[in-house]
Amino acid sequence: MARVWYRLGPILTVVIAIFVLWYAGTVALNAPWAHDKAKRAGVELSFSELVSDTMSQQKPKLPAPHQVGQEIWKTTGAMVAKGRAFSKRSLLYHSMVTLSSTLLGFALGTALGIALAVGIVYNRTMDMSVMPWVIASQTIPILAIAPMIIVVLNAIGISGLLPKAVISMYLSFFPVVVGMVKGLRSPDHMQLDQMKTWFATRGQEFWKLRLPSSMPYLFTSLKIAMAASLVGAIVGELPTGAVAGLGARLLAGSYYGQTIQIWSALITAAALAAALVGLIGLIQTMVLKRMGMVR
């Protein structure tokens, strides 16, 4: 019990502190508008009236956590209860749109990243010529050219999922390349020599030594790649003109000043990111345990 408290206590404290600050911020940021309204109505606000008003505005500067929670429930759980889980007003629908392009981009990026890493490890020319560009490619703010990728791919007739997935792919291949190169090179000389004394072919060396020993590195990179891929999918949805997806919800919310909608999309995106990264973490523990690599 004491150990659980030692680990969870501080985290709980910080989380509670965040909520307290959030509520305080709600009151502070929304107070001017509440005062404004009261002045026009010609009434004095008592403190408790002020607080309750700041918590229940239609378009607050900062919505209170419970308002966001209600909005999320209204657009997910309540929609499911009404049997309209995937109507266009449902956050589930938008999450699915974002999720599908995130996963496609993540799969493409991981495949590209692993392929590049294998090439880099086994081919000296590729190592010397491609690796610096892989690193340089990430100093380019790729998200900035997201609109162009979308428009250009649309113009040649590719629309829908793939353009967004391309952006996710671009963001997610980098951590995989770097991690896998490190991982595939992690067996030391002793182990490589041992493979040589066993007369192992290059293929055997790859499948039986290099690939297994790169697994811990792979999973660490996959977590980063997944988070990056989600960001790519959300930004990729912005220039399509707010059709569908969490990014589109963000943009639509910012056009119409629907702060509660923005926040609920944001929280949903955060939950999605946490779930995806957590899922990879789970697979990681399972795989590494079976491989006998968990300490």
Added chain:
Amino acid sequence: MIWIVAGFAAWAIGWWVNVQLSKRPKTRATGLAVPAIFGITIIVIWECMVHGLEISPVLLPPPSMIAARFAGSTGILWQDFVQTVIKGALSGYILGCGAAFLIAVLIDRFPFLQRGLLPVGNFVAALPIIGMAPILVMWFGFDWQSKAAVVVVMVFFPMLVNTVQGLQATDHMQRDLMRTYAANYMQTLLKLRLPAAMPFIFNGLKIATTLALIGAIVAEFFGSPIKGMGFRISTSVGQLALDLVWAEIVVAAVVGSAFYGGVALLEKAVTFWHPSQRG
């Protein structure tokens, strides 16, 4: 047709030269030449393919056209650079990294806060923070202040997590030695723990350079005055002026690489003692 042949020839020559170069022992010159040749080959192939396959410049302008546009609109590019990079990204970068550094030093004194903030910070660093952009644009207005705010939020957590980890990088032996010297908290901090934390701090600073540029540019998609790189990119895409978009991308790439390179150079100067820098 001749363009396509030229493209393949360029590819073959570039590849052959690189194979020859990489067979030699690795020196500084080949280390720079090989990637340079690779880059030039790609640009030549791009130019040849655009002409050879008659790709419309509306879809993919050839590099020569981009270069011409770049030279022709330096005024606009400079104006956008000042608005987005200097005012938005740089001020946000300094504020965000500075604040994260100070707070990291503060929470380092309280192990309770440390154990609470590190997992939360790690969690937040994995979230799609860029989504905060529309909210911050709403709060701080359309001008550069809101872009700086987005950058602050984006760089804060990676920097915080790295600094806190760095401050824990000293081992017991070293701290005990400082105690036998009767060093007080400030002396231990300044003479042992901050220098030892520098590799971690610079890691955070390097990650933050890319995030800062991304934040400043993407925040402009949600509303901006009529200048700035993000504004120019989104409006030029709408007008199908893709050569101008590519010119902006060239600026962004050069700025991003220079920013990163600058921090890396600074790191080399500050952490010259670290094994990764001596190699």
